Amino acid sequence: MHTKQRSTRFKWRSLVAMAATATLLLTGCSVGAATTAVAKHDLVIARAMDLTTLDPDRGYCDTCQIVFTALYDRLVIVSPEDSKTLQPGLASTFTANADNTQFTFGLDPAATFSDASPVEPKDVKWSLERLANIKGSASYLLAGMSSIDTPDAKTVVVNFAAPNSAFLAIVAASYLGIVNSDVASEHGASAAADASTADTAEDWFLSNSAGSGPYILDSYTANSAVKLTANPNYWRTKPTFDTVTLKEVTDSSSQLQQLQQGDVDIAMQISPDALDQLKNTPTVTTAAVDSFNYTYIALMPGAEGGAPLADVRVREAIKDAIDYDNIVKTLVAGYGKLQGSPIPNGFEGSEKVALPSYDVTKAKALLAEAGYPDGFTISSTYPKIVAYGVDLDLQMQAIQQNLASVGITLELTPVDFSQWADVIGGKGTPITAVYFAPDHTDSSQYVQYFGLIPNGGYVANFASLAGKTVNQAEVDGLTTALAQTGAERTASYQALAQLMADDVNILPIVNPQLIMAHASDITGVTYSPCCNVDLGALGLTK
């Protein structure tokens, strides 16, 4: 009896002990957190990531651009100072022939992969062919490529059937990184015509890289972190940091908090609302820089329920009914611009298009003219995402209120991106809201995606009551522009921008500025239209 009694007491006491330990742990951890100041060899970046693969020829996403740029050097690169200028990358020389159908690259003899083997023409040929044949999301970049020749040990010649003056800019895109073909082939990669089914290397690329970039892949945990380590054999200026880790931090408030506390060095998606809060933090530097990203709404008469939009006056009315300035103020705290056509501010061709303006009276008059004096009801399915600081859900609710004031009832259905893609691939939705970020620095991509051309983007499928719609002027304009360079080409793109604006199928809403927030001792945090942030260029102040 007695021993038993003691054992019972002991249990009670151990409970108390446990509680005490818990308290100790609580206090202990705050001490632990304070002592983690380490010399900065390891850079940590907070980002909400959209990675679904690390295969450079299969990926197609914003985070892919960052990671691929760090892992795989390209033949040419976009100048950090001026996005319209191209600089030598793996290719020390690059030229186009007179009619822009043949491009010749002379490889830099110093260029090596991370395993110290030289970058050879066969690797370039293999990489481009793999991207084209794998039939992935970025394969469209090489549409029209007819053949690749490797006449000698340092030269690559890429041939196109039709003129493609955009090609040099495309070669600088992050998706055109050059892969070490011997290493990748060993692990199941294929560049053959049947690569889309024969290639089995996607899994291998989740934990390995085979490039010539400043970093190599150390490890990747989906939805958690990508860790890169410095490439010991990098053929150019070696990167400053030993490791760079991209951490999945989904919401902008956590990113802000972690940046303020020094847990991370760079926060990539700080909301504009938080900028003021950071101004008082001396250890953090912030900048709002112009971007080439934008959100837009698409008006699609050919989608189910889109009939009222068939009249261009109705589309014009919707355009006039939106209070753009208020939306820029509300959604991105004023850190954004208006945009006139699908070709964004700063891209060739965007210069002369008028910006949209808010005019309710005109909108009402147009609606009455079109036979809808009391408006109508129309639905909108869109992905519920925050794109470059713009919460599409809020944007659509603001537009819903604007349209209500001219009698149009907008019914909103936010869905996940994959469901949205399915709707767009099926019966469509009369009005949708999405974003666009450039893949490279040439304006052709906007005409290819937003122009009413055969094999264009989804908007062309629903652009009129008849469904698939072709605007021949845009088809011809694009063909002309792709055969031109210089001022002539600029004029062609200006005309194309106006044509697309006059279709009134695409209404750009906000061209948000990009908020760069990082620890004050980090340098080189810049934004490039082809590749997002170049991790290799990041450094430390001395």
Next chain:
Amino acid sequence: MTAISLPSLAGNARDLWKRGSASAWLRPPMIFGYVVLAFWIVAAVGVQWIAPYDPIKQVGERLLAPSGTHWFGTDALGRDVFSRTLYGARYSLPIAAVAIVVSVTIGSVLGAVAGYFGGWVDAVIMRIADMTMAFPAILLAMAVAASLGPGLNNALIAIVIVWWPIYARLMRGQVLSIKQREHVESAVAIGASGPRILFRHIVPQSLTPILVNATMDLGQVILLVASLSFLGLGALPPTPEWGAMITDGAKNFYQPWIAAAPGFAMLTIVLAINFIGDGLRDALDVKATRR
């Protein structure tokens, strides 16, 4: 009181009263529960006269902190959080109530049939119930809501699919135990028909535990509706549903008032319902079987 005078149960209310003394129905926590619940019902019915602003219109600067003009501040679109919170009562409470009533009806009927007839009917119904219950509730609800598309009505369907097996089990257990009792046996002896015995003699006797569980579950279902909305599978914008408002608040972490009001509203109503349910359970001396 609304909670116990649900239409399908009205006939049995008198029996219920007999079983607990009046004081057991009027304990302080229960009175608190009645008052809070009454407040929210009044708010839901009369919100257009009470709320100071239109819940879906921009009525002020965005992200204003609470003040005299906007008691609970404004959200990211400049809408009045106080008005939106009041309007929220129009969604959470009725939807959860309907979900519970439908689940109770479907579950009870299936459970009673399973328990009374036994054999393969019982086996089929209860295996389906078992399997449904084997899915973590939120996963199943998410899958169903995702397949039906977002929207409060679809969320309601998802919840019924998740919730009916609880009542089926409960009712089956009750029916099995009551079936043995004398008066049922005598009813069988005098030749009453199966369904008549089931619905005249057995089911009414089984209602008490079902009722108590339904009351307790009402709170959980309110939370589940909000959870689905929080995950983007419930209310559509600009509906001022509480779960969806908390999602908005989560996006504006440093403006805590946006999420505070709807969360607190939900807390009070669920707490009130739990107080009532807890009191009912004590008053009626029901051993709860919950999952």
Next chain:
Amino acid sequence: MLRFILKRIAILPLLLLGIVTIAFVISRLLPANPIASLVGERNLNNPEIVAAAKARWGLDQDLFTQYLNYLGHLFQGDLGTSFSTKSSVTSDLLSRLPATMELTIVALLIGTLGGIALGVISASRKDRFADHLSRFFSLLGSSLPVFWTGLVFLFVFYAQLGVLPGPGRLSARIEPPANVTGFYTVDSLLAGNIPLFLDAVSHLILPAFILGWGLVGTISRLVRASMLDEMHADYVRTVRAKGLSDGFVMRHHVLRNSLTPVVTIVGFAFGALLTGAVLVEQIFSWNGIGSYAVGATRTLDYPAINGVTLVGGAIFLLASLATDIVYAVVDPRVRLA
């Protein structure tokens, strides 16, 4: 007894097959088709790319063939390849399961210990202030929306007071320990890394407490009720009459006998905690199977949806089986039907 247990185990594979089938049917009944997200909306107009993706992911076959293929692979332990992580669902789940388990087990501990403590207080101070307070605290736990509580606690303890860390399993600059069990707390101790252990524990506190709090109510009510029953039982009166102190009687006889029903509910509680974990993981950026499930539903990732429902269902079934067995063992009076 043995027959009962064997019978329950024998039916398990059938139930699992049912769950697999239901999961498969539900995911394929989704009106949306993952092909659009697999190839990107840009390529939907390109039939060649669409056909290539369908062939690669086996979506070009009819539903029944897909189902049979899935079952065939399942028997070899292969749950397929996730559309969105591109790695095998089995390895995805294995890498995330420990995170969820660590969270739920700690929550279960908090819920059970807290519930017992509050139940004891309530019963021994019946109808007094402490009883009311502890019952209020318990009810509060089951009335709170966990995703909201998570936000509030993060705001208070992380953003304002700064005493507890923010979302995630570890601080940003801290590397996870070498993987042995996948439980960071255990692995860090195995590696002898105390600061890492403390970091892992401090990250567990908020989510585990919020998750466990919901359980406190259920358990404390149970303990309170059964303790009150026991206190009026004959043997307690006898023991008291023998002159033993109230405290001793409470601890030694009443509490011990009152804990039996707690054992039986813990299995079910585990299932409920898994449900709560889905939401808590969202708020606390916890890379477990809950957030995996949410991600899978969002991206229409069929293999992942099927895998996660199968695992979730299996855990729930095993937990209730364990409960039934334990119940039968500790309380032979139970009629085993």
